[in-house]
Amino acid sequence: MTDCLFCKIINGDISVNKIYEDEDILAFHDINPQAPHHFLVIPKIHISTLNNTDNAQLLGKLTLTASSIAKELGFADEGYRVVMNCNEQGGQAVYHVHLHCLGGRALTWPPG
Numbered sequence: 001m002t003d004c005l006f007c008k009i010i011n012g013d014i015s016v017n018k019i020y021e022d023e024d025i026l027a028f029h030d031i032n033p034q035a036p037h038h039f040l041v042i043p044k045i046h047i048s049t050l051n052n053t054d055n056a057q058l059l060g061k062l063t064l065t066a067s068s069i070a071k072e073l074g075f076a077d078e079g080y081r082v083v084m085n086c087n088e089q090g091g092q093a094v095y096h097v098h099l100h101c102l103g104g105r106a107l108t109w110p111p112g
């Protein structure tokens, strides 16, 4: 989608601090980190929200890739959070599905 920020990142029109990439997904550091570690994992196909997909394989891959990266970056044992915001009340700002992974500090629960 031409007017989608994350599609522009996938196309290379906007550069990011990449962590991992394969044929299906891309992971990169969040530009406005909410924790010492904060990265995003996104599918390369445009899906606007979690309400608009039933692709269990792709959603599972996003999750397992977040876990692999947390291990690789060395904060998995201490703990981390993966979260996907959906629509307005879920706090979604970018309408291209993405998983947040946050770690490196004690995270509060419940979130605001």
Ligand code: AMP
Binding pocket: 005, 014, 016, 028, 029, 030, 031, 032, 033, 084, 085, 091, 092, 093, 094, 095
């Ligand atoms: P959400 O509120 O769940 O839609 O999260 C969108 C996230 O994208 C926010 O945490 C932003 O900081 C992040 N973000 C927006 N633009 C960029 C960018 N150019 N590079 C990296 N992260 C970004």
Ligand code: ZN
Binding pocket: 001, 004, 005, 006, 007, 008, 045, 046, 047, 095, 096
């Ligand atoms: Zn998109």
